[in-house]
Amino acid sequence: MNPSEVAKITQNLQVQLSELETLQSMYTREELRVEDLNVLAHVNAFVEGRIPDLPNYLDLTVNLLVDKQKFELCINLSHEYPDAEPDLYVRNHKLNKQQHAAINKDLTEFIGGLNRGEECIFSAISWLQDNAENYVVLEQVEEPTIEKNETLVRYWIYSHHIYSKSKRKEILDLALKLNITGFCMPGKPGIICVEGTTSDCNEWWQEIKAMNWKRIFCKISEQCSESSEDFLKFRTFEERVFHNNNIKCNHMDMGELFKFLEDHQCGYIFKDIFGVEAKSNSSC
Template identity: 60%
Template sequence: MTKLTQDQLQDHLQMQLTELESLQSVFYNPGEIKIEDICTLADIKDYVNNKTTVSPPYLDFTINVVVDHLKFELCVTLPHEYPKTEPEIFVRNHKLNRNKAVQLNKDLNEFITNQEKGEPCIFSAVSWLQDNSSEYVQVEQEETPPKNNTADEKYLRYWIYSHHIYSKTKRREIVELAHQLKITGFCMPGKPGIICVEGTTTDVIEWWQTIKSMNWKKIFCKVVEEDQLEEGRAFLKFEKFEEVVFQNSGVKFNHMDMGELFRFLEERSLGYIFKDLFGVDAKSSHS
């Protein structure tokens, strides 16, 4: 999409504020709607009211929707272009069977895609969830079969490239799901967003299927590395999964310091992947 003018961005943000106020008038009980960062909301209001010319971050909020005594978290990120473009929206509920949760998110985002562009659609998304969520309810069993932890278990490493990773709810989900599945690696938010996940084949694939079911502008697995030598855990380069930020002088981490990213990778003997991810040698990242 063409870069927005200040007037266009102000118009879009004003519509976002109006929609948020309408949502808050309906979901007014404590905890029903949560704004991820109150400072972001203040920044948006300042921009709309010509108190600043610095573009604010994206607006993140979560709506807790209860259907048949089961709570669904509807996580919403509104890009600057919204409502002219689709919101980033997904549902999380860790009590549900993960396959059903993935399908629910795919179907919800298909519904959103089919809505009229230029019109606010969060109320419609809530209504769809209230009407359809019961079809996906398949609560995870309390006892799950033990995983195969034999010494010859295969390991994978996925290198994932996203147009951007700004949403606080997505960033939290990326980390929490990795922790649940005992996956290691890192997530670098900003523009572009880079994620490295490594672990057993089953866990890495399950993590990726869940994360990519969210509504992204652009996300894909760019490089896959396999434990071809059957080295087991020696293949893994990270001790845990964490979010890492290599912020340069850009405003509100619009862009990361690629030189710092390269050094981070080099420390783990992974510097070779830089060219595969970005198509340039690491030296070019400083220019």
């Protein structure tokens, strides 16, 4: 990374710290939470020039009461913020999938209409306070029961990146709730494999892709015509991190990923996902 890039990231992080300090003066610790204080300390140390390594992205959670309804605003700030949009996701236990998708889509469009280079977290909070109640249905209508299609599928999901802790938790929690197996590899790029019945995997995918992503898509879909447990390659769903020995590299070790896939009889998929043959050792 050249000096001008480092200087720009340092400037952006200074803005993030200043904005966070302002928000902390306005909200209590219960209302505004920094998800990882070690990351915050790393950001401060990097800005002050005490360490050369880039910090991880800041994850914040804002808890708001709107018309007696609790909303969570999950925020992930990349090194490019405020020049790039923040990664935002709104949660409320009374919202169904469609309502979650609608409120997050509208919030994303609102943030996208603001000037880049300017702080916008408080604007997002204000928008949520003004509009959140419009998405809540107090009396849920019971949805008709749909008979499950027991056909088994496996989806290979490719994302530009997966850093946000709130998204990673949602990916894991929803998979466990729906009895889906597979894994999630965070980082850049992010890779997710989900396998299970068609209905369960579709429900998981519809909810996850409704989040605010820079880019995410189902790259490969595999299907088993018969309900056979031999089709399933994973016993549980877990997050897997394949660390690269090069501490200056933010990417995962692709050699370790390939070994993991081979151990689960999925090595064949590596070339289909990345377009290249696997190598025993990965470089940055």
